[in-house]
Amino acid sequence: MRPGPARRAMLGFGDLDGWAGDDHAGALEVFRSTCDLMAGPGWAWAAGLARDVRPGAARDFFERAFRPVLVEDGGPALFTGYHEPELDGDLRASARCPVPLYALPPDRPAETPWLSRTEIEAGALAGQGHEIAWLSDPVDAFFLQIQGSGRVRLPEGRVLRLGYAGGNGHPYVSIGRLLIARGALPADRASAEEVKDWLRAHPGERADVMRANGSFVFFRVLEGLPPGAGPLGTLGRPVTAGRTLAVDPAHVPLGAPVWIETDGAEPWRRLMVAQDTGSAIKGARRADIFVGTGPEAGARAGRIRDGGRMVVLWPREAGPT
Incomplete structure (x- = not known):
């Protein structure tokens, strides 16, 4: 079913399964990390109120400042996971590392589709100085683009964010989905x-399958991020494992x-903060959970x-939704 117009329904905090058992202080810390960037009715008020809340009063703050609003659009709910890959690479092309990662070319038109994945992988950008780093595995490069950020471990031990x-x-x-449709995977x-x-x-089939996804992602080097910080989200601030959600900002x-509730192999009952977006995240009931950095986080994300x-949670000062 394709998503339709959004519909909103007011709930109470008692309707949120597991609400009382969450770490509201942890959620408040993450909310504070980006709430100063929000605009629109009620959001500046909520951000100002959050500044002076003590950790022990975090649950009370959320219940006083917000109203739970269920947003639906007729489409099926789907939660997935994403992570920050950590991969071996180099700053130079070699037999060991032949797969380039590209910076955004300055002549890329902003409003229209540009070179396809097939054209880029066939060498349309080669030798123009846009290469940032090189990886050994085209599959790793492909999935790094899906995640949108990552860490590249260089031979001398430095890590490129x-x-x-x-x-x-x-x-x-x-x-x-393509492999499922072909019967290649159940x-x-x-x-x-x-x-x-x-x-x-x-x-022998790998390139054709990957090129069915025409979306190609370009990267930039992130300077000055502490090693323990997550990658930058859409709001330009580091995201937090287990608390950041990628959403459709529409x-x-x-x-x-x-607040999210999922019932998979790893159930989630947790207050998250919408700090990121993604090209595959479309609709009122679609979201991506950031689970952390490295291969273990990758395996965990892939299972969601x-x-x-x-x-x-909508600010009470914003008026009717």
């Missing part, structure tokens, strides 16, 4: 890790607290593909 800089304007296509075994395994086991304001619901 990369963030999303832009795309080529082509729509994102899920190759997991629907219950199409996690990111299993898709990676399939691509590596089928090198339905959920960036910076808003969002669950239904559920999300409830936006």
Whole structure:
């Protein structure tokens, strides 16, 4: 079912399953990290109120300052996970590291689709000085683009932090769904890790499958990020593992607290903060949970593909929703 017009329903905090057991102080700290960037009725008021709240009063703050609002659009709810990959690479091309990661070319047109993934991988940008770093594995490079940020470990031990800089304007296509449709993977075994395994086991088909996703992502080097900080989200601030949610800003304001309930293998009952977006995140009931950095986080993120619901906390001072 395709999403339709958004519908909003007012709830009470007693309607949120697990609300009383969450770490509201942890959620408040993450909300504070970006709430100063929010605009619109009620949000500046809520941000100002949050500044002086003691950790022990965090739950009371959320209940006094916000109203839970369920936003639906007729589409199915879907929660997925994302992470910050950590990969071996180099600043120079070599037989070990032949796969380039590109900076955003300055002549890339902003309003129209540009070079396709097929054209770029065939060398349309080669030798123009846009290469940032090089990886050993085209599958790793492909999934780094899906995640939108990552860490590249260089031979001398330095770590290069990369963030999303832009795309080529082509729509994102899920190759997991493509492999399911072809019968290459069963629907219950199409996690990111299993898709990676399939691509590596089928090198002759790999390029064509990956090129079915015409979306190509460019990166920028992130300077000055502390090693313990997450990657930068859409709001330009580091995201937080287990608390940051990527959403569709057409339905959920960036910076808003969002309560999520999922019932997969790893159930979530948690107050998140909408601090990021993604090309595949479209609709009022679609969200991506940031779970952390490195291969273990990647495996965990790849297992999240669950239904559920999300409830936006709307400032009481904003008036009727």
